Amino acid sequence: MAPFHVEEMVDGIAGEVRAHRAGGPGLTTAEGVRLLRLLVRAAFDDHGLPVTVAGDVATDGQGRQYSLLTVLEAARAADLAGEDWGAVVAAEVAELVRELTGPSALERLPAEELLGRLHPLVVDAATLPFPEAAAHAPFVAPGFHEFLAVDAPQGTRTLSRADEERLGDPVALRFQARNNLRGLLIERHEVVRDQDGTRFDVVSGSSVFTAGRMTYLDDLVDELTGLPLGPEGAVFAFPSRYQLAFHAIRGRSLYPSLAALARWARTRYAEVPDGLSPHLHWWLPGEVIRLTDYQDGEYVLRIAHEFKAVLEGLEATPGR
Template identity: 40%
Template sequence: MPRDDAFEFFSVHEGALFRRTVREAFAEHGLEVTLYAQHAADNTGRQFGLGNLAATCHHDDRGRRLWPQLIRRHISVLLRTLDGPSALDTMPAEQLLRRVYPRIVDSDLLDRGHFGYARPLTPGLCEVLALDLPDSVMLLNDESLEPLGGVHALRAQAVRNLRSLPVEGHEAVEQDDGQRFHVVMGDSFFTASRVLVLDELVQQVTGRPLGPDGALVAMPFRHQLVFHPIEDISVIASLGGIARYAAAGHEDAVGPVSPHLFWWRAGELVQLSELDEGTLTVTVGADFQDVLERLAEQAEGGREG
């Protein structure tokens, strides 16, 4: 069956139905929009990305009959957020500070003219600050930071808030080929951002501290974080498993973050996987190769002993 050019999880028919319903939902709010492959635009130049909404419809098990309801609700919340007063003007400062979190986003999606403070994490990913509001998540631009205390104080508060998030869901995955990894899941939009406090999260989930070699980690989409503490030779089997898990989870997710596998050590991220036209490869540098060789030698020594 022919697939939609922009959203491959849709057939051509489903893509046309989705966009037609989106246009109708905007029209119900008095807005005439032009539909493009991955976004809609109104006559004032505002653009509305459709990727997350399309993924939400695709993942809803109730089928296409619920799409109009999902789309109308999404667009209603979106327009209410855009057209209403800003939370920065209406919410007390102490309440705003309780709602600020760090968020990991694709660097290409940011206008660096308005997010000059964004902190690079690894090529393709950076950290910004966001407000977790009742109906939406609001990214804070440069102009928003000063009234709240500036970027350094605000980031410190955001990280404290991140540390206080509960672990909503956890699954330990073990395969017959020896790969092992943990999946942390949650409704919070900042679940993937917990990679910023990974050492504390691992201690919380496993009851054991991370060792000096760190962990394999992946953030396929905003509601999921995958990790494997690097302790023994099982890391070799887990490399490919987590890389495939991340690539598959990112492909049609709501709120995609990264399809890649990373090595986390002392708060630094090193990308280990690549996706090129659907082909997944894992490549390790000299530092990580040293870790693998040392763990292999330890395993061999243990068998001989």
């Protein structure tokens, strides 16, 4: 449920939107999502910058683009705390405009500090203003790109191809970004269990880089479960940038865990306005395969040929 896809006219209703900045519907409701979109556009209007909004990006009349990640983060945090998230949107947009009119973090911070602030950021290809914007960002899962992003004092900024070339070798930068993410504290880790054998791990937190931990899922599994990931890989889900869940495939517990993880992913995706994916994915070294589809209003499991072989192998192995 991405918040920034349907465009509506702001002229004539900006005053009404401002009147709702204190209080109003919750951010996770449909009306709250609509209001958030309008608040963003009205806030840019306040600075004389009418924008169009697609995905996580606002574009003004001169073609300049503004990442809305910090706006989403701040609004989400304020909403969870029961605060006036409308006022937070106005403040965050003002910061974006100031960042554009002055030297950016990429121009202002020393190269060594920028390298220390690099992290992988998962971005939905459907939210990009044009496909070429991700030509330098590899796929981390079907339909999702791994951008490099700088966690600067003024907010999160993704790197363009030109930014990467100025900063260093793109391969080395990606290696640095993933290592930086490994060094970040895991804010929350919980294990979901049930008597039917269900077991999956959930990593969550306030960082927009949380879902990016899928880029080193094999090491993450080892770190959190104490066991290395086996040749069958893991099933995982990333309903938002703030959540990543996985089930390491080690036996017949895959069957109940698969269904439970699918329900968890759909529920969590529907709960947030800045969702990434409601689908299940299968992680193997060097490859990610999506396991679910949305057909006729329902989510259905799509058993890839390779995954079917894993299921058959579990059935044929005694004791697993």
